[in-house]
Amino acid sequence: MRQDLYANLTGIAVDILSNKRFRAIAFQLIVLLGFLGLLAYITRNAIHNMRELNILPKGNFLTEPGSVDNLGWVALDLMSVGARDPIWMFFVGSAINTIYIAILGIFFATVLGFIIGVMRLSPNWLVSRVAAVYVEIFRNVPLLLWILLINAIVFLPWPSPKEAIPVFDAFVASNRGLYAPRGIPLDGASTVGFVFLAGIIAAIVWSVYTRRVQAKTGKQLPVFWVNAAMIIAVPLAVFFVMGQPLSWETPQLKGFNYSGGVKLLPQFLALLTALSLYTAAFIAEIVRAGILSVNKGQREAASSLGLRPNLVMNLVIIPQALRVIIPPLTSQYLNLTKNSSLAIVVGYQEIVAVFMGTILNQSGRAVEIIGMTMAFYLSVSLLISFIMNIYNRAVALKER
Amino acid sequence: MANQDLNTENTGANFKPTPARDAPLNEIGWVATIKRNLFAGPISWVATPVLAFIIVSVLTHVLSWGFLKATNHGASNRTCHLAERTSLLAKGDIANLVAGKLLLSKSYQSQDERLFWVDRQTHWSRFAASTLGFGASYDELMTADILADRDVSRALSQRADILSTIQKDIDFIERNADPEAVVHPGLAKAVEGLDLLAGAAALKAAVAAMDPAAFEAARSKFDAMIHWGEAHNGACWTVVKRRWQQFLYGFYPADQVWRVAVTGLLLLMGGLSLLWPGRSQTSRSVTAGAVALGMGFAIQSGAALSGFGLVLAYIIPLILALLYENLSTGRRGLIFFLGFPFAATWLLIRFSLPQAITLVSSPAEWILGLLVLAIWGLVFWQSLKTQSASKTFKPLTNAIYLILGALTFYIFLTVRVEPSGDELSALQNLLGSLRLSDVEVDNIWGGLLATAVTGLTGIAVSLPLGVVLALGRRSDLPIVSTFSTGFIEFVRGVPLITILFMASVLLPLFLPEGVTINKLLRALVGVSLFASAYMAEVIRGGLQGLSKGQTEGADSLGLSFWQTQRFIILPQALKISIPGIVNTFIGLYKDTTLLSIIGIFDLLGVGSRSVLPSLEWARLEAEVYAFIALFFFLSCFFMSRYSQHLERRLATGHDH
Incomplete structure (x- = not known):
């Protein structure tokens, strides 16, 4: 009787242990528990150590003042x-x-x-x-x-700004940076910008249209030259018609460094x-x-x-x-x-x-x-x- | 029918084929080859000469900088600086300069015009020299520079100053006791019997007097010296030569460096012969090469070892190499992968033991000793078995085995007592001198040692971990696959440097109080985790490349999950992902350079954080970085070539 019970129990245990579903769940539970345990252990240690070192997160440090040095360049x-x-x-x-x-x-x-x-x-x-x-x-x-x-x-x-030599009085390569002229828009520059933007949109529309035409009729319309004209030539023409509303700011040596223009570190x-x-x-x-x-x-x-x-x-x-x-x-x-x-x-x-x-x-x-x-x-x-x-x-x- | 026959006969009799003409000359032979490969079309006609010109000019520059004009003389960058400064005196036509000054001073041109031309000249030569690196020499540069300042006499007196500085340098070097710091023989010859200070004074006087002829006469005395300077104004390999040991071992104690060399020898010996298994000729010659190389290192670095120790350190690896080579590949692999990590750790760090030489074996040594003894027993048993199988008895081999076994037993396992007084037996003294002292890891390990340890550990950890993660990601179990996927995607989404920062800053926070781990180990954890995520993706690719039938076939045979993976899936998956695995290895190996950012003196760290900041090697960035880059190039190139070789060797021919 007793032996039967044992045999039955063992049989049930073996059945359960070799059940695929049970094994999957058990294994995953072990993994999960192990992971959570590790996490808890690490957190406990971290909190303890941080308290010792007095670096526990408190307050919003993001609004505190930052470095002694400014970021310099964005x-x-x-x-x-x-x-x-x-x-x-x-x-x-x-x-x-x-x-x-x-x-x-x-x-x-x-x-x-x-x-x-x-x-x-x-x-x-x-x-x-x-x-x-x-x-x-x-x-x-x-x-x-x-x-x-x-x-x-x-x-x-590269030489220091004082020793650096401007090329065409516009580009300077120095150890403080590579300087180039910067375009400063004058009155009417926005018109040119709008024409340029409109050109780009028109070019996209034109590309889609020509593709449709080609798909429908097999006829190929010029794409490249028309788009080039719309994006480059028309805005350029407007630019000159408007009287070149752009002035160039060239880098100038001021003291130990250049100022003005575009600077690349x-x-x-x-x-x-x-x-x-x-x-x-x-x-x-x-x-x-x-x-x-x-x-x-x-x-x-x-x-x-x-x-x-x-x-x-x-x-x-x-x-x-x-x-x-x-x-x-x-x-x-x-x-x-x-x-x-x-x-x-x-x-x-x-x-x-x-x-x-x-x-x-x-x-x-x-x-x-x-x-x-x-x-x-x-x-x-x-x-x-x-x-x-x-x-x-x-x-x-x-x-x- | 007959007619046809007749016809055939007739034609056969009368037909004389026109002998084939030779192919046109420009369609065969080297002319055609060149035409086909280099000048096939209009674009090629442009591209080939342009590229050829670029290649030639780059090669000329690199060759003249790195070889022809390079120097490795002296004990610091002094010789190189002497050469650089001497060459400053070279080309600039000083007589013209003086003449020009005279002309200018006579108001030959209007002031504005003169300044305009001076400025133009200055700009262009400066720009060309500083950005493109050719066109204007430094001398022209300086000339132009000073012209721009409208002070010719300053230019000339600066030249004289250079000379007196050089004189001081030479005096200093001659007075210096360091035998490595002697004046470069070429320079010594060039300045022989030349009074530099007097020469400088003559130059100064000529400048003051504005006398081109006198100046030229004074300068001509330095022609030999200038010539020397121009011929040695290239790369300064002195830094590599003098800091060679540091590049290899970091700050490992100089008298212990042989231990690193022996470890490297073991690695080469064990590893290289595993890389080319099955070909006894190749592997034996590789082993011989490795032994020779290792001995070279050991002899170069092992000055501290003497007598019996020296013999042991050289002979034992040699004997082990020969024994090792006679084993089958599988057995070699087993011994190597089990034995090498222990041997390397013991050799490089030695498990923490009292500093002083004690003759009591520690538990660690016991474990190691038992391990060595077990390997020894295995090898010996195998040898005896082969001997009995082939019915040949090799007395010498057996004797060597027995001696090795006894030595192992004595070195590691004998329980010895603390000596009561100073009386140690001769043998004990000898063995005492053989025993290793502790070596710290932090700030001591460095150079190639740190790079290699990181790379190898990363490789050794990331491959098995990658396999586990890849299997986990493909698993049917949701929790397992979520964890694996999360880990892989997280690691792959952030830069290695942030992981290294995390490992070096946060890892100590995660450990219980009182437990500290050294910087290198922290970095190792970071690098290994990082590489294993990438490795997992590569292996997953390989796993996906297998058809489902493989798993189903294995299932139908009744294999368990792990059996299926071990015998069916992984061998095939790993084989097809070899290129990816090697690429990941190469990436990992290259990424070890990031260790220099978190304060470890790896190969790059030694260069950028120890060598370059020191005054004696200032301004040698190009040389140091070029040397390290060359090293990485060679080793990565070797790895990628080896992976191609491996692909070919493992190709079974029925993949495609």
Whole structure:
């Protein structure tokens, strides 16, 4: 009797233990409990340690005055952050700088990457070799070293503003920055701007219209020249008719530095150059792989239809290659954005250098600041993924 | 029928094929090759010469800077600075300058016109020199600069000042006792019998007198010196040569550096022969190369080791290498992956033991000793088995095994007592001198050592963790897959530097009170977690590349989940994700440079935070960074080539 009971109990236990559903739930419960336990343990330790160090979060530190030094430079002069401004302004200013360099870097890296990637496939031996060597050299050396090397070779030797020599009295390359003239709109400049905007809208409308006409009747209307005229020629004509309502503000040496004009910091230029050149190498490989992924027959068929080589590329190869290119390209864009955090070694005022560097050192609010910085990067990553996914849907294979 | 035959016969008899003409000359041979590959169309006609010109000019600059004009002489950047400053004296036509000054002073041109031309010249030469790096020499630069200041005599007296500075430099170096700091032989020859100070005075006098002829005469005496300066005005590799040890080992105690070398030797020996398994010839030559390389390092760095210790340190690896090479690949892998981490930790840090040499074995040493002994026993047993199988008895091999076993036993496992007095036996003294002292990690480890440790640990941790995360992300269990996905996406969404900051700032906060971990370990945690998220995505890609039939087939065979993964899924998934895995490794390896930002002296950290800030290596950024970049290029290039080789080797031929 007793033995039977034992046997039954064991049997039930074995049944339960070998039940797939039970095992799944039990395993997940263990994982969850383990995770929560770890979290609780870490939190307990953190609170204890923070209390010891007297850095427990209290009050809103974001409205406290920030650094002893001002932010110096915010992209496009969108805002100016002074030494005694609250911390949140430093956060916003440096975040703007990060986004600014990411956008410019993505632009230049894409252009250069497509050029190198196409060069890599050139039938010309020298051209394809040069592209291959470029890719190998840039991919196999850490970005941090590229930033430092480019800074050391190109930008560090620039002279001080006093010794720098203006070119055409308009451009100055000094160790305080690269200066260029800035256009100051006068009366009537807004008209030119409106004409320009209208030109762009008209060009878009015209493109859509011509595409419809072609789809309906097969007739090709001129697109490029009409659009060029609407975007460039008409506003230019209006510009001259209005009597050139633009004056140039050139940089002038005042004391130890230049003032006026557009100023590009050397550290910004070093970072932008390094980021663009480095990411371009990766993009080039992606572009190459994308173009190679298009079946050879596509090119041959297009050629046999009588399309010219550039039309073969534009109408047949590239649209199909883009399907392969876009997903890895997106992750390169994300990488570039995240890599802009390496600016800390040259001192470009982006979010890691300013917020996670200076401000963290000053306020000591490590948990909040690192959390905010990570949240910022996560949102930017999500944003880029979102935009690229929309684009990807546009170019993806439409299965009907 | 007959007619046809006849016809055929006739044609056969009369038909004489026209001999084929040779292909046109420009369609065959090297002319055609060049035409086809370099000048195929109008764009090529432009692109090829332009690119060729760019390549040639870049190569010329790099070669002349990095090799032809480079110097590695001396103990600091002094020689290089001497060369740079001497070359400043070079090209500028000082006589013309003086003549020009005379002309100008006679109001040959109107004041405005004169200033205009001076300014233009200055602008252009300055711009060309500072931005493009060619066109104007430094000298022209300075000339132009000073012309702009309208003070020629200042320019000339500055030249004289340069000379007297150089004289002072040379005097200083000659007085200096450091044998490495001797005057460069070329410079010594150039200034032999030349009184620099008197020469400088003559120059100054000529300038003051505005006498071009006298100036030229005074200057011509320095021609040899100027020539020397121009010939050595390239890269200053002195910094790499003199700080070589620091680049390799950081601040590891100089008398203990051999331990790093031995660890590196073990790594090369074990690792390289695993990279090329199955080919005894290759792997043996690789091992021989590794041993030779390691010995080179050891001899270079192991000055502190002497006598018996030296012999042991060189002979034991050699013998181990030979024994190791005779094992099968699987066994080698097992020994390497189990043994190397322990051996490396013991060699590099040594488990925390009293500083002074004590002869009492610690528990850690016991564990290590047992492990070594177990490996020894395994290898020995295998050797005996092969011997009995082939019915050959190798007395020498067996003797070596026995001696090794006894040594291991004595070094690690014998329970020894604290010596009562100063009387230690000779053997005890010897063994005492063999025992290792503790080495701190923080601020001591550095250079290639720190880079390699980070890279290898990252690789060793991220691969298994990545597999687990990838399986977790694809799991049917919602909680597991949510956690894995959340972790992967979070890590991939933020830059490594923020994770490193978190590891170095927040990790200590998360630990219980009293527990501290060193900076390098914190960074290791950050780097490993970071790399494993990327690794997980790569492996997930590989997993998705397999058809569902594989899992279903395994299920129908009755394999358990882990058996399915271990024997069916992972071998295939890992194989197809090799390119991605190696790319992640390369990325991780390159990312180790970020350690320099959070205060660790890795290879880049040694360069940027220890070498460059010191006065004796000031202004050598280009050299230091170029050296580190070259190192990374070579190692990453090797890794990517190896992955291509691996893909080819593992290709089974029925994938496509």
